[in-house]
Each structure stands twice: as structure tokens, then as C-alpha cells.
Amino acid sequence: MRFQCLFAVVLSLFINAQSIWAASVLIETPGALASSGLRPISVPYNAIGHMAEVRVGPNPVTIGGIGVMGQPLLTSKIAWVVYSDIDKSAPIFRTDAVTLAAGARQWYDSIDYGQDFSFTLQASQKYWIGFVLDTSLESFLFFYNDSFPPPRDGQSVTQNGLTLPLENAANPIGTFNDPRIGLGTSTAQLGVRLYEGVPVPEPAGPLLVLTGCTLLAFSRRRTPR
Structure with a gap:
């Protein structure tokens, strides 16, 4: 007994x-994510990561994790971040930094590194969500769908009250300790996925x-x- x-x-x-x-995954960038870019870069500006545009529907949505499709070529320190739709603003949310060893192309999800959280995206708002890096120049590959010039190899997607549009993206510019969002600096649809709270x-x-x-x-x- x-x-x-x-x-x-x-x-x-x-x-x-x-x-x-x-x-569970709330939304994920569709498509092959066949294009890639290197970060950090120093020209034409000091871009230390990449951001996806995320639009929220008529109801707030709480997220609990962020994932990006990437490949560390060298040991890299990463943090997952959320920005409001204000140019040159600081993140309104960021995880603790974690260290990634050099590895293969795969999803790098915050929840796999003890960075699960609860953050509410407000209704009818636009956010920029992605990652920032503290590592050597051009030592991290991120993967995306190229939306310019045509033909486009991605598509917009709406799911669970969130939308990932195709055309718009942005870069965090500056330093790892003080990254500012640079709106209108990219058209690459970042491979990103968001988890429920x-x-x-x-x-x-x-x-x-x-x-x-x-x-x-x-x-x-x-x-x-």
C-alpha cells in the first residue's frame, strides 16, 4: 500500500x-528561410541582431518564449528582446543573456535555456521581436525569407491573434548593453517563433x-x- x-x-x-x-508555438515564420545574413555587422550601421515585426489582433496575447532560426559560427552571447514601435527606443523586455556554443542551424528558443517568461503583448499594437548578440563581428548566421526584390520567397501569416507580415523588419543598433531599434532598416522576414505563456x-x-x-x-x- x-x-x-x-x-x-x-x-x-x-x-x-x-x-x-x-x-505550444503560437506563431512561426512560414517558408523555407532560405536566405541568411551575418550579425553583428559594422556597416552601414552597427547592427547586433535582427527583429521581426509582430502585429497583435483585437485581444492581448501573452507570450512565454521566443525562438529564432540561427547558427552560431563562434561562441556567442544572446538575449531575446521585445521592442515597441518607437524608432531608436530601448527594449521593453529582454531575457537574461545566455551563451551559445558554435553549432548547427536550428531553432534557438529561449525556453531551452531557462529563459521562459510571461509578457503580454497589448491588443492592436505593433511590436518588434528578435535577438541581440554580444560576440565577434559576423559570427552568427540568422535565417530569413527575402521579400525584396520580387519574387518573394515568404508570406505573411496570422495565427492565434498574431500576425507576422512579410515586408517589414528592423535591426537593433548600438551595443549589447544599450541596443536601440532602427525601424525601416530591413525587409528580411526573420525566422522567428513565439511560444504561449x-x-x-x-x-x-x-x-x-x-x-x-x-x-x-x-x-x-x-x-x-
Whole structure:
């Protein structure tokens, strides 16, 4: 009986822990993301990352993670950032910086590096979401759909109350500690994906199982033989 109760508690804790990481993708850049660019670059301006335009529908949307399609050519420090639609403004949200080892092309998601969060994008607003880098020049490849000149190899997408348009993009300009958004500096549709806000499970499941086992054990002890 004790073993069965212990197993039930452990199983319940495992199921609850799994829900922490089961974040779903709200929206993702469609297309092959066949084009690539290097960051950071020093000309024509000191671009230290790249941003995707994100439009919010009539209702607010809470995000819990950001992913970008990239490839570190050298060890790179990265932070995922959110900007409002104000030129030369600072990020309104940024994760802690994490270090990426040189590696293959893949999605680099903030939640895979302990940078899950809860940030609400307000209704009917425009944001710029992407990444900033602290690394050597031209040591990180980012991948995108090229929207200019035609033919275009990407498309706009609307999903879960968010839109990733094709034509517009932007660059964070300056330094890693003080990156400012440069609106109108790019037409590359960054490979980006946004995760829903990560739910924090209530401990009610494991607590109820443990309470039930305790009451059952107590009642068995008091039952006359």
C-alpha cells in the first residue's frame, strides 16, 4: 500500500512537471528561410541582431518564449528582446543573456535555456521581436525569407491573434548593453517563433494524492482487526 501511494505521488509530480515545459508555438515564420545574413555587422550601421515585426489582433496575447532560426559560427552571447514601435527606443523586455556554443542551424528558443517568461503583448499594437548578440563581428548566421526584390520567397501569416507580415523588419543598433531599434532598416522576414505563456501548475494534484494516502493509512490503522 505504501509503495502504491508513493508511486502515485511521484507520477502526479512528474505529470505536473511535464506541463511546465509543454509550451505550444503560437506563431512561426512560414517558408523555407532560405536566405541568411551575418550579425553583428559594422556597416552601414552597427547592427547586433535582427527583429521581426509582430502585429497583435483585437485581444492581448501573452507570450512565454521566443525562438529564432540561427547558427552560431563562434561562441556567442544572446538575449531575446521585445521592442515597441518607437524608432531608436530601448527594449521593453529582454531575457537574461545566455551563451551559445558554435553549432548547427536550428531553432534557438529561449525556453531551452531557462529563459521562459510571461509578457503580454497589448491588443492592436505593433511590436518588434528578435535577438541581440554580444560576440565577434559576423559570427552568427540568422535565417530569413527575402521579400525584396520580387519574387518573394515568404508570406505573411496570422495565427492565434498574431500576425507576422512579410515586408517589414528592423535591426537593433548600438551595443549589447544599450541596443536601440532602427525601424525601416530591413525587409528580411526573420525566422522567428513565439511560444504561449508557460503555465505554472497548481500543486493540488500531488497534494490530493498524498492527503488521500495519509487518510487511508490512518483509517486502516484505526480499523479493529
